[in-house]
Amino acid sequence: MNDQRLLADRTWQSPEWTVSQLVLAKGARTVSVVLPALDEEATVGAVVASVRPLLGTLVDELVVLDSGSTDSTARVAAEAGARVVRRADVLPDLPPLPGKGEVLWRSLAATTGDLLVFLDSDLVDPDPAFVPALLGPLLTASGVHLVKGFYRRPLRVESAEHGTGGGRVTELLARPVLAALRPELSEVIQPLGGEYAGTRAFLESVPFAGGYGVEIGLLLDAHTAYGLDGIAQVNLGVRKHRNRSLQQLGVMARQILGTVFARCGVPVASDRLTQFVQVGGEWLPDTLTVPVADRPPMRDVRTRPGPVR
Numbered sequence: 001m002n003d004q005r006l007l008a009d010r011t012w013q014s015p016e017w018t019v020s021q022l023v024l025a026k027g028a029r030t031v032s033v034v035l036p037a038l039d040e041e042a043t044v045g046a047v048v049a050s051v052r053p054l055l056g057t058l059v060d061e062l063v064v065l066d067s068g069s070t071d072s073t074a075r076v077a078a079e080a081g082a083r084v085v086r087r088a089d090v091l092p093d094l095p096p097l098p099g100k101g102e103v104l105w106r107s108l109a110a111t112t113g114d115l116l117v118f119l120d121s122d123l124v125d126p127d128p129a130f131v132p133a134l135l136g137p138l139l140t141a142s143g144v145h146l147v148k149g150f151y152r153r154p155l156r157v158e159s160a161e162h163g164t165g166g167g168r169v170t171e172l173l174a175r176p177v178l179a180a181l182r183p184e185l186s187e188v189i190q191p192l193g194g195e196y197a198g199t200r201a202f203l204e205s206v207p208f209a210g211g212y213g214v215e216i217g218l219l220l221d222a223h224t225a226y227g228l229d230g231i232a233q234v235n236l237g238v239r240k241h242r243n244r245s246l247q248q249l250g251v252m253a254r255q256i257l258g259t260v261f262a263r264c265g266v267p268v269a270s271d272r273l274t275q276f277v278q279v280g281g282e283w284l285p286d287t288l289t290v291p292v293a294d295r296p297p298m299r300d301v302r303t304r305p306g307p308v309r
């Protein structure tokens, strides 16, 4: 094991901050918790409920940014105590694009917190300790602008108590491509994890990849802006969530690859991806265009004269 771990002094294997300690450290700063949600009626209520007890003390606002859901996500989230914002209702002059990054980007305009915490809405058995742990380095250490969670990630199909196997795109794409193109980030344990926190100053200063490339884009941009000193990571224990199919993760992987190549100046020849499906006895191609466009830094959008086009 390389004992020259560069993130060693910003990696908390056993975060122990208490909510009262963090409320004291918070002072006059404010905190927004944002849950991006696309058709998450089955799980969003429990995720909101895991944060709700912190509202009014450590957390100042709890927002579900609805990503065009067609199920009862909005109702379930509101009943659980979140403020629900439809993506079309924030920056209404800007027609919404599909994707996770799009709603995370719009959440900057829908919230006011100095610090933001992002949690996925498909978490299973969400731990109320996630938010305090993610805020710990931002509220108690100096110079930190991005805090990533890390955890054991069982694939839900595994019943074993100590199951792993989750984080397939992380292990098969993100970690290898970072090792090749940005090896300084090899110490980040969960570069794609959807549970993370950041300063508004940082988050509004960088572009947001519109789709699933948003996490790797923010990580690369935080490293570019602040070096490893600006990044911290905290152990959140175990993270279970809805696991998508390999076919769906293939599209996600192409978005992530597109964002990495864009941030690292690697030219690409095509934005299309051909996958194959078996119909009857035949394997047929299914080709799609994978959008990886960025939204511009929110600070530039806010200062743009007139309605946002």
Ligand SMILES: O=c1ccn([C@@H]2O[C@H](COP(=O)(O)OP(=O)(O)O)[C@@H](O)[C@H]2O)c(=O)[nH]1
Pocket: 035, 036, 037, 038, 039, 040, 066, 067, 098, 099, 100, 103, 119, 120, 121, 122, 194, 241, 242, 243, 244
């Ligand atoms: O277009 C999208 C895609 C995803 N999500 C949300 O982003 C989070 C992570 O997405 P997903 O679960 O699809 O990714 P995975 O965790 O499987 O990698 C979840 O809360 C989704 O509801 C979203 O708001 N809009």
Ligand SMILES: O=C(O)[C@@H](COP(=O)(O)O)O[C@H]1O[C@H](CO)[C@@H](O)[C@H](O)[C@H]1O
Pocket: 100, 120, 153, 155, 165, 166, 167, 168, 169, 170, 171, 192, 193, 194, 195, 212, 213, 214, 215, 216, 241, 242, 243, 244, 249, 252
């Ligand atoms: O980490 C991963 O490999 C993928 C897929 O996880 P699983 O193999 O379904 O556990 O999940 C992450 O990737 C997405 C893209 O960055 C994030 O948006 C998700 O929050 C995160 O769960």
